[in-house]
Amino acid sequence: MASLIVTTRDGATRPLPADAGLSVMEVIRDNGIDELLAACGGSLSCGTCHVIVDPAQALALPPPSEAERELLDGLDQVAPTSRLGCQIAFDGRLDGLRVTIAPGS
Amino acid sequence: MSGATVSDYDVVIVGAGQAGAQTAIALRQLRYQGTVALIGDEAELPYERPPLTKAYLAGEKSFERLLIRPAAFWQEKAVDLRPGCRIDAVDPAARRVTAADGTSIGYRRLVWATGGAARRLDCPGAALAGVHSMRSRADADRLASELPTARQVVVIGGGYIGLEAAAVLVGAGKAVTLIEAQQHVLARMSGTMLARFLEAEHRARGVTLRLGTAVHGIEGRDGTACGVRLASGELVPADLVIVGVGIVPAVAPLLAAGARGSDGVEVDAVCRTSLPDVYAIGDCATHANAFADGARIRLESVQNANDMAGTVARSIAGVAHPYYAVPWFWSNQYDLRLQTVGLAAGHDLAVLRGAIDARSFSVIYLRNGRVVALDCVNATKDYIQGRKLIESGADVRTDLIADSTVALTTCLQSECRPPMRSRI
Numbered sequence: 001m002a003s004l005i006v007t008t009r010d011g012a013t014r015p016l017p018a019d020a021g022l023s024v025m026e027v028i029r030d031n032g033i034d035e036l037l038a039a040c041g042g043s044l045s046c047g048t049c050h051v052i053v054d055p056a057q058a059l060a061l062p063p064p065s066e067a068e069r070e071l072l073d074g075l076d077q078v079a080p081t082s083r084l085g086c087q088i089a090f091d092g093r094l095d096g097l098r099v100t101i102a103p104g105s
Numbered sequence: 106m107s108g109a110t111v112s113d114y115d116v117v118i119v120g121a122g123q124a125g126a127q128t129a130i131a132l133r134q135l136r137y138q139g140t141v142a143l144i145g146d147e148a149e150l151p152y153e154r155p156p157l158t159k160a161y162l163a164g165e166k167s168f169e170r171l172l173i174r175p176a177a178f179w180q181e182k183a184v185d186l187r188p189g190c191r192i193d194a195v196d197p198a199a200r201r202v203t204a205a206d207g208t209s210i211g212y213r214r215l216v217w218a219t220g221g222a223a224r225r226l227d228c229p230g231a232a233l234a235g236v237h238s239m240r241s242r243a244d245a246d247r248l249a250s251e252l253p254t255a256r257q258v259v260v261i262g263g264g265y266i267g268l269e270a271a272a273v274l275v276g277a278g279k280a281v282t283l284i285e286a287q288q289h290v291l292a293r294m295s296g297t298m299l300a301r302f303l304e305a306e307h308r309a310r311g312v313t314l315r316l317g318t319a320v321h322g323i324e325g326r327d328g329t330a331c332g333v334r335l336a337s338g339e340l341v342p343a344d345l346v347i348v349g350v351g352i353v354p355a356v357a358p359l360l361a362a363g364a365r366g367s368d369g370v371e372v373d374a375v376c377r378t379s380l381p382d383v384y385a386i387g388d389c390a391t392h393a394n395a396f397a398d399g400a401r402i403r404l405e406s407v408q409n410a411n412d413m414a415g416t417v418a419r420s421i422a423g424v425a426h427p428y429y430a431v432p433w434f435w436s437n438q439y440d441l442r443l444q445t446v447g448l449a450a451g452h453d454l455a456v457l458r459g460a461i462d463a464r465s466f467s468v469i470y471l472r473n474g475r476v477v478a479l480d481c482v483n484a485t486k487d488y489i490q491g492r493k494l495i496e497s498g499a500d501v502r503t504d505l506i507a508d509s510t511v512a513l514t515t516c517l518q519s520e521c522r523p524p525m526r527s528r529i
Contacts, residue, residue, distance in 0.1 A: 074489030
């Protein structure tokens with residue numbers, strides 16, 4: 001199975017098994033990592049699944065939609081490769097993607 | 106004494122929806138060490154309700170994807186999940202709750218997070234087969250099981266639930282009629298500008314809207330609904346009827362135990378009810394809301410459920426903060442992304458920003474020169490920036506806010522006066 005490599009807020013990094021067809025937010029949540037509120041369940045309305053993609057891999061992803069960019073603009077501590085985890089559809093081609101969970105508010 | 110039916114916990118959470126589940130999650134995030142029970146009357150693990158009338162109804166998302174946390178999470182966090190258990194009595198003196206089957210559970214602190222039950226129509230035929238509410242997974246699955254043979258669907262109620270269901274069902278090829286008693290849809294939530302736009306969208310997609318139309322009753326044939334009789338006498342044929350006319354807060358056991366409240370249970374700034382060590386949160390909690398000018402309201406939303414869960418968890422963990430959170434809501438209908446921030450009730454001015462024809466605009470609601478809410482349609486930037494205006498409490502340049510080429514955050518014209526926080 002493909003894996004998503006996640007760095008949590010305590011700095012620990014670990015690979016998570018990732019089913020294709022789920023979003024990065026769902027992969028993180030379903031693996032028991034409890035750092036994303038993901039309040040709106042992926043409806044682009046809350047900005048609480050903020051992750052930072054490894055800059056070396058950011059270009060491998062489809063770019064954020066205008067609405068995602070607008071939501072990111074409203075967040076604190078945004079990095080150049082910030083994304084909303086709910087908007088990254090995980091599939092086999094993203095095996096080994098590295099993301100860091102953004103600092104919490 | 107039967108050990109199987111008597112147990113005690115430091116925290117008993119009644120209601121395993123968004124608010125209850127998030128309370129348990131937040132307690133463990135705060136490293137609360139006490140024992141926690143999460144009791145729900147549904148058979149399921151805690152799940153997100155909003156998709157029930159959107160992606161789940163449309164068949165685009167499986168139920169597993171609606172789970173707030175996977176099954177293993179609750180065990181890992183030592184949260185004792187008790188699904189399928191309906192609490193129907195509270196004894197605040199003995200600090201125990203009792204389930205319908207007699208199970209008795211003791212608490213040091215009780216968190217009441219039961220939300221509400223779908224309001225039923227009070228009319229002939231309301232209990233016929235083929236008449237559906239849309240509050241739970243079971244409701245949605247029952248509806249889905251009858252959909253394949255249904256051609257004509259009548260939706261009663263033009264709130265978010267009714268509009269979202271109508272959008273999905275007309276998209277699935279059903280002939281949909283939506284009946285609303287008020288003169289416009291979303292009458293409880295929004296102004297007429299947004300309502301008129303949404304009405305036109307739904308009509309353009311093929312939904313028949315019957316506004317200002319009262320229902321007399323539901324007609325049946327062999328015990329199953331076959332049509333909706335209007336007050337005018339007209340019969341609208343229906344193979345299936347969906348009722349989306351709000352919820353009734355599920356607070357009867359608390360009120361019977363002496364908690365103050367009527368439509369919901371009253372809570373203070375940290376979500377305490379009038380009963381000792383009994384809290385209430387989410388849809389069923391009547392609270393003074395800073396973003397409603399301190400008026401006592403109930404808020405039926407994921408935002409309120411999550412943020413009140415945080416408030417009560419901090420209180421239990423010994424780091425109390427008063428509840429203070431800008432309300433926000435969302436809805437998806439067709440390709441429209443509706444986002445609302447703030448509370449429009451009591452506004453004295455509504456300003457259109459952007460172009461309705463382009464299907465990207467916002468309606469900005471003001472009271473006394475300050476922005477109190479925005480309804481944003483495919484306009485996330487306004488939703489984000491408008492929130493800052495609401496939080497600021499500052500006067501705004503009403504001559505500028507209509508101009509979508511001017512950033513909303515540059516429209517302030519006085520010092521910031523954020524809405525008052527309550528004291529604990």
